[in-house]
Amino acid sequence: MNNIYTAKQVKAFEENSFIKKGDDLRAMMQAAKQSVEELNKDFSKSEFLILCGPGNNGGDGYFIGIGLNKLKKRVKFLDVLDCVKKSPLCEYAFEAAKDLEFINSKTLKDISSKTVLVDAIFGIGGRINLGSELEDILSACNRFESKIAIDVPTGLDSNTGEISKACFNADKTITFIGYKLGQRINEGKNYCGKLILKDLGFSMDENVSPTVKELSFEDIKINIPKRRENAHKGDHGKLLVIAGDEGFGGAGIMSSESGLKTGTGLVRLLTRKSHVSASLARNPEVMVSGADNAQDIEANLEWPDAIVAGPGMYENFWSEQILYKLLLSVAENGIPTLLDAGALRLLCHKAFSKINLHSEMVLTPHPGEAAEMLKVTAKEIQKNRIQSAKALQKKYGCIIVLKGNGTIICNKKDIYLCSSGGPELAVAGAGDILSGVIGSFVAQGLTPFDAAKTGVVIHALAGEEFANDVGRIGMAAGELIPYIRKFLN
DSSP states (O other): OEEEEOHHHHHHHHIIIIITTTOHHHHHHHHHHHHHHHHHHHOTTOOEEEEEOSSHHHHHHHHHHHHHHHTTOOEEEEETTTTSOOOHHHHHHHHHHTTSEEEOGGGGGGSOTTSEEEEESSGGGOOSOOOHHHHHHHHHHTTOSEEEEESSOTTBOTTTOOBOSSOOOOSEEEEESSEEGGGTSTTHHHHHOEEEEEOTTOOSTTTSOOSEEEOOHHHHGGGSOOOOTTOOGGGGOEEEEEOOOTTOHHHHHHHHHHHHHTTOSEEEEEEOGGGHHHHHHHOTTSEEEEOOSHHHHHTTTTSOSEEEEOTTOOSSHHHHHHHHHHHHHHHHHOOOEEEETHHHHHHTSGGGTTSOOOTTOEEEOOHHHHHHHHTSOHHHHHHTHHHHHHHHHHHHOSEEEEOSSSEEEEOSSOEEEEOOOOGGGOSTTHHHHHHHHHHHHHHTTOOHHHHHHHHHHHHHHHHHHHHHHTOSSOOOGGGHHHHHHHHHO
């Protein structure tokens, strides 16, 4: 599990660990030394062009160039923003490197595309409002075959993962002290490439609580339910799925199917009567009943170990009355419940405002649904996904799964990030599959928070496996299920 920090946390740690002690030059030299080792390992016979800014990241770059030169590499520098006053450490490093070869931005176009390009312009102190001169330089960088960023690619916000109009698109980023939040969310993970952490001998993980913890399969595989040799279906939970208003029957069918095939012992689907035959035809193992009013679901609400509601619901009378009845029942009996899709939009209605939601309830909005729940725009949600997830948790008091590129899972105490998965998952029905997976894990005995973390990671990795086998384009959501089962067995 990777611990992820804000830029503010990293800067504060640096200040307390070596800047106040006057060890900042030593730390810079160590960062340069370890970067040189990494570059020499990857590019033993290459030429290098190092883009250096006026701050300490530029100082890193000058010392990296000096180190590569000592290894008999051909090194050139581009002193970016040379009209800006340099920091004291950068000035010191610049003076040490000034006898080496320098070029100007006008001759950048003449440099071979096979030259290894090293970005040491801004680092953690970067911004996304760069100005036309720097944007032109970064745009010209795209033609180079090998691009390495030092600490943080220029044009990437190290907190939010937002990018500038032009951003250094690194194949690899050598970062220092700790992983930065912006490197792992939004566009950050795409522009950082492979992340290599060099802690420089300072253990941030032992001294600072991370803002986010990044999940991997190794972190969640212990949660995957095990089967005893003498197990029977009653040992593996009962999942109730309430979903599928008129015209959206497939959502309930897919959610119940993923719940079944993720290991739940018994799955029941309550949907519109017009969808019953379709469900039976596709999944005869799922017990399906038609429910055309709230009374039709009442007898089923004491049966399950977990409930999923919302896929294929929308703002009409059927969905409203069904959800209202469900939430009143859940508030009374406390059955673990996940709300997705249409149920989340209905929560925003005044009629639902006085219903208390349980802290162990799971809400799984995508950015559009999250925007409606917080009464902001989807753009605002995406601008700071961590803060958006925290705001949702505070408003609704539930476990939040903010879906999207870099899914966030949080409760009142902890925030987790799943950076796996890609655009292959951006298809209709993928969220319905996820809701069934999480619901299944809850029915099988996981806590809702553990179920959410486990379901998100496995769902994302299943998408990656499909992309590796087939490609990122054209996946139908139901095709995820066989890949999900691979991670369970």
